[in-house]
Amino acid sequence: YSCYIISNQPNNEPALFQEDTHNYYNGGFTGAYYTSLFHRPLILSTIVSVDAWEKGWGKLQAKMAAMTVLKQSERTKFSVGFFGMSLYHSVPIFPVIAFWYRFSNPNWNLDLTPPSQMYLRYQINFHRVSIGTTMGTDNFYAQTSLVGAPSVCYFSEVVMKPEVQYEYIINRHFYLTAHIGLSMVLKSALYNKNRKDVEPTNENGERTKAPILEQDRSPVPFINVGLSYSLFK
Numbered sequence: 001y002s003c004y005i006i007s008n009q010p011n012n013e014p015a016l017f018q019e020d021t022h023n024y025y026n027g028g029f030t031g032a033y034y035t036s037l038f039h040r041p042l043i044l045s046t047i048v049s050v051d052a053w054e055k056g057w058g059k060l061q062a063k064m065a066a067m068t069v070l071k072q073s074e075r076t077k078f079s080v081g082f083f084g085m086s087l088y089h090s091v092p093i094f095p096v097i098a099f100w101y102r103f104s105n106p107n108w109n110l111d112l113t114p115p116s117q118m119y120l121r122y123q124i125n126f127h128r129v130s131i132g133t134t135m136g137t138d139n140f141y142a143q144t145s146l147v148g149a150p151s152v153c154y155f156s157e158v159v160m161k162p163e164v165q166y167e168y169i170i171n172r173h174f175y176l177t178a179h180i181g182l183s184m185v186l187k188s189a190l191y192n193k194n195r196k197d198v199e200p201t202n203e204n205g206e207r208t209k210a211p212i213l214e215q216d217r218s219p220v221p222f223i224n225v226g227l228s229y230s231l232f233k
Helices: none
Strands: 002-005 021-037 040-053 056-072 076-085 093-102 108-113 117-124 127-143 152-169 174-192 213-215 220-229
Touching: 002 127, 021 127, 040 127, 056 093
Parallel strands: none
Antiparallel strands: 002 021, 021 040, 040 056, 056 076, 076 093, 093 108, 108 117, 117 127, 127 152, 152 174, 174 213, 174 220
């Protein structure tokens, strides 16, 4: 569950959204299958989920991934694979590379899965400090006041977040996390609810469809504090 509060500018311009508060729900099931390929570990996973908002259901979506470990040792782990999603004119397939390396000082390690996350980590006892960046999305459905736009739209914002992260293991089940950093927009746009226009280019590298509206904003600082509970040790 996510809640977004948007402050419309009171300068007599048409408001982008009819309401200031937007609730977004997403839930589903995840399945994973572990096998081997050419005598190497292979992990196949699928996520089937559906999203919604306070005024109705959204869309059913599937995500699929396959990862195989090419090298694994006490200090190095290197994996490759692919990730695909539904809901678009064609299923986007993205290559995935994951690299983990522990330095000669065992308290330091490098954790890279570009572009989703890239971290340099330092861990001692129950404390871990990380410096790096993550990439993620913020999404919600909304009614808009734009002339010519559909009554219900889908807002999506892709952000890059350089940050400093602190994690603390309180006990066997509870974990404390704190993040401080900067939120920078890579792409922010308003789409049709069916998301069929989320297709930036065709096979020739030409844009075939465009969103209803694209926007930009300045980078903004953020701070996030969380408490997690694990059922397992």
